[in-house]
Amino acid sequence: QVRLVQSGGGLVQTGGSLTLSCVASGTIFSFNRMAWYRQTPEKQREFVAAFSNAGPPTYADSVKGRFTISRDNRKNTVYLQMNNLKPEDTAIYYCTSINSGSWGQGTQVTVSS
Secondary structure, eight states, X not given: OOEEEEEEOEEEETTOOEEEEEEEESSOGGGOOEEEEEEOTTSOOEEEEEOOSSSSOEEOTTXXXXXXXXXXXXXXXXXXXXXXXXXXXXXXXXXXETTTTEEOOOEEEEEEO
């Protein structure tokens, strides 16, 4: 069973930066296609960023150029670097292993105006 444990997040002002981390266990991490999603009370969970099976990572239009997904297979960790944050980025962020369907516990990101 794949277990994903998230860290990072918090409160930041508009224009600030945050990095989210997601550590996987119970799997050969390098085999997993990883992604980030986010959810607010008003919206369904929405796609943020993901590694593709081939080619560069993909991003939601709303975060393109500001967010970067990366991974360190030696540390079984996927990251989401978020720059130039906006109030509309406020949400609970989740990492997921697309292969296994497992999800992290979620971490709150709040961007103040």
